Amino acid sequence: MAAVRDGGPLELALAAAAAACATRGAKLTELRRDVLRLVLEAGQPVGAYALLDRLKAARAGAAPPTVYRALDFLLEQGLIHKVERLNAFIACTDHAHDHAGHAHPHQFLICGRCGATAEIADAAVSAALAAAARAQGFRAARATVEIEGTCAACAA
Amino acid sequence: MAAVRDGGPLELALAAAAAACATRGAKLTELRRDVLRLVLEAGQPVGAYALLDRLKAARAGAAPPTVYRALDFLLEQGLIHKVERLNAFIACTDHAHDHAGHAHPHQFLICGRCGATAEIADAAVSAALAAAARAQGFRAARATVEIEGTCAACAA
DNA sequence: GGCGTTCCGGTTACCATATAACGCCAGTGG
DNA sequence: CCACTGGCGTTATATGGTAACCGGAACGCC
Numbered sequence: 436m437a438a439v440r441d442g443g444p445l446e447l448a449l450a451a452a453a454a455a456c457a458t459r460g461a462k463l464t465e466l467r468r469d470v471l472r473l474v475l476e477a478g479q480p481v482g483a484y485a486l487l488d489r490l491k492a493a494r495a496g497a498a499p500p501t502v503y504r505a506l507d508f509l510l511e512q513g514l515i516h517k518v519e520r521l522n523a524f525i526a527c528t529d530h531a532h533d534h535a536g537h538a539h540p541h542q543f544l545i546c547g548r549c550g551a552t553a554e555i556a557d558a559a560v561s562a563a564l565a566a567a568a569r570a571q572g573f574r575a576a577r578a579t580v581e582i583e584g585t586c587a588a589c590a591a
Numbered sequence: 592m593a594a595v596r597d598g599g600p601l602e603l604a605l606a607a608a609a610a611a612c613a614t615r616g617a618k619l620t621e622l623r624r625d626v627l628r629l630v631l632e633a634g635q636p637v638g639a640y641a642l643l644d645r646l647k648a649a650r651a652g653a654a655p656p657t658v659y660r661a662l663d664f665l666l667e668q669g670l671i672h673k674v675e676r677l678n679a680f681i682a683c684t685d686h687a688h689d690h691a692g693h694a695h696p697h698q699f700l701i702c703g704r705c706g707a708t709a710e711i712a713d714a715a716v717s718a719a720l721a722a723a724a725r726a727q728g729f730r731a732a733r734a735t736v737e738i739e740g741t742c743a744a745c746a747a
Numbered sequence: 748g749g750c751g752t753t754c755c756g757g758t759t760a761c762c763a764t765a766t767a768a769c770g771c772c773a774g775t776g777g
Numbered sequence: 778c779c780a781c782t783g784g785c786g787t788t789a790t791a792t793g794g795t796a797a798c799c800g801g802a803a804c805g806c807c
Contacts, residue, residue, distance in 0.1 A: 500766075500767090503765065544731075560723050567738075573709075575739070582720055582735075583733050585729070585732070620755070639793065654757075657757075659794065678764090754804095755800105755802080757801100758797100760796085762796090766791070772783105774783085
């Protein structure tokens, strides 16, 4: 069908994700695509069990491992991120560079009022983190950075 | 008894914690002190249920709410922190300033090999986080920063 | 002293998050 | 054909976290 040609941004994102997976020999199966679609549709951090509930509409037999395995795959592929403070998942919105299926440096701004969560990739933050680690003789591999506060819309 | 006078660093820390609570009208009860002692003894991030198991040695009737209420109190008093990535708790080691019972800016360096977790308070990191938030019109209230990698000892 | 209020914590029940372990089946390559 | 692998269904269980209710101790006040 013409899903890609006619699709909105969601279908375009799914097609791009499938292509990105293909270039590195990974397969975005139907299940994984379904879960990714649900995460994209949410637009906000969404819990694994919330995803599971929605997934059950399409797949009656879905169980926790169903969704967690798909989430693990999407995390590995860098298509989604986990928000640790919320035990929730959100689609990666960093389209600036192809992060080759691995975690790229990023930070979250989490609004405590409306729940909106924005992903940023601030070079100064990354540099400061690397410097702080190095000062302790620590070899940093990755960093979880989640800033809580009030978003611009809610502050107004 | 002479616990404070004769005590090692652990008892000294407990006494200091009790004093800090007292100055702001909070009471470090026996239960809270027991939980704090367990967290201090661990020296590493420790899960709530691990604490619960150990707590049961002294308090047969201990249940999840027992330990979570104590942990909530200790968090409010700034005596411990939560490590979000590990769903675990660790004693605050920042003795530089009296953070008046409220959360103070801090970051964690988590060694993936040995599990050692160090607390730092890097001003440059805090400044970079504040600047990044401000650039998005976001009012930052607090930040979770957890750097994973390899500690100096394990790298050697 | 009597009384109300607040804080603390015991107790039960429950919900939420995450993983282990087993096994089937389709696809792939010898 | 056979062996192997990846993907996933299925069941059970581990781990993390709260809600709600209750009783008793401590404190302040008249």
